[in-house]
Amino acid sequence: MDDDVWQWDTRADCEVRQILDRIADKWSLLVIALLERRTMRFTELRREIDGVSQRMLTVTLRHLERDGLVERTVHPVVPPRVDYALTPLGATLHEVIKSLVVWTEEHQNHIAVARSAYDARIAAEERLLGAP
Amino acid sequence: MDDDVWQWDTRADCEVRQILDRIADKWSLLVIALLERRTMRFTELRREIDGVSQRMLTVTLRHLERDGLVERTVHPVVPPRVDYALTPLGATLHEVIKSLVVWTEEHQNHIAVARSAYDARIAAEERLLGAP
DNA sequence: CTGAATCCGATCAGATACTG
DNA sequence: CAGTATCTGATCGGATTCAG
Numbered sequence: 001m002d003d004d005v006w007q008w009d010t011r012a013d014c015e016v017r018q019i020l021d022r023i024a025d026k027w028s029l030l031v032i033a034l035l036e037r038r039t040m041r042f043t044e045l046r047r048e049i050d051g052v053s054q055r056m057l058t059v060t061l062r063h064l065e066r067d068g069l070v071e072r073t074v075h076p077v078v079p080p081r082v083d084y085a086l087t088p089l090g091a092t093l094h095e096v097i098k099s100l101v102v103w104t105e106e107h108q109n110h111i112a113v114a115r116s117a118y119d120a121r122i123a124a125e126e127r128l129l130g131a132p
Numbered sequence: 133m134d135d136d137v138w139q140w141d142t143r144a145d146c147e148v149r150q151i152l153d154r155i156a157d158k159w160s161l162l163v164i165a166l167l168e169r170r171t172m173r174f175t176e177l178r179r180e181i182d183g184v185s186q187r188m189l190t191v192t193l194r195h196l197e198r199d200g201l202v203e204r205t206v207h208p209v210v211p212p213r214v215d216y217a218l219t220p221l222g223a224t225l226h227e228v229i230k231s232l233v234v235w236t237e238e239h240q241n242h243i244a245v246a247r248s249a250y251d252a253r254i255a256a257e258e259r260l261l262g263a264p
Numbered sequence: 265c266t267g268a269a270t271c272c273g274a275t276c277a278g279a280t281a282c283t284g
Numbered sequence: 285c286a287g288t289a290t291c292t293g294a295t296c297g298g299a300t301t302c303a304g
Binding site: 268270271275276277279280282283284 | 285286287288289290291292293294295296297298299300301302303304
């Protein structure tokens with residue numbers, strides 16, 4: 001059974017890979033995390049997500065909407081008002097994403113130590129090669 | 133408590149974001165999934181992962197090694213033999229990744245339907261605009 | 265306010281050639 | 285076998301401008 005689950009990873013063009021690439025992109029995780037709390041407007045999202053450009057937020061939201069993870073609601077008022085909300089499907093994804101973020105939170109110190117050790121080892125090797 | 137966990141997502145430069153970008157990249161997930169089964173050699177990984185170039189596999193493995201997720205072992209024989217194995221830290225990450233892949237497997241049909249509906253709706257709107 | 269469209273520099277990643 | 289180095293086309297993404 002486990003073997004069946006992991007069969008996917010040998011094929012480049014399979015559906016799972018496409019979806020993984022989508023939900024693993026830079027801003028999608030953040031958008032989903034924020035919308036899980038509550039419905040938000042475009043400008044609210046832009047203000048909350050530090051570093052995102054207007055263009056990339058728009059692109060990200062369109063992708064999420066297309067995949068059925070986010071619902072876009074246009075209110076016919078002036079000035080325009082557009083609300084973004086997580087769909088039920090998006091909510092189930094959020095549960096999975098949450099475990100990923102929690103793991104990162106718990107292990108970031110461990111990883112920082114590993115990086116320092118690696119960098120120190122590489123630097124030491126380069127000194128050996130530089131002065132033979 | 134939930135609020136603390138999700139505090140991270142408003143800052144672009146925080147450690148968690150860097151780590152997420154790393155483990156969410158195109159090939160890392162596949163490498164970790166394969167190495168969880170058993171230790172593998174460079175060429176074995178390359179053959180198993182459809183579509184990866186030699187360069188990108190090397191880069192991915194160096195990143196994972198630096199983060200302490202993968203261990204690289206060089207055997208001083210000819211021809212050269214290099215084994216890659218998941219570290220204990222990498223193994224804990226695999227558990228999290230697995231839930232992500234399982235979610236994708238379970239919902240890929242749902243997403244495919246949503247995409248079709250979205251594309252059809254966009255196409256219909258464009259027809260309305262094209263022939264007024 | 266919420267976008268769409270365009271331009272353009274930066275980065276990424278594949279192909280190729282070379283090495284121990 | 286297991287890489288490194290280099291070149292180059294492709295893609296990404298930010299800044300800017302315009303529109304409903």
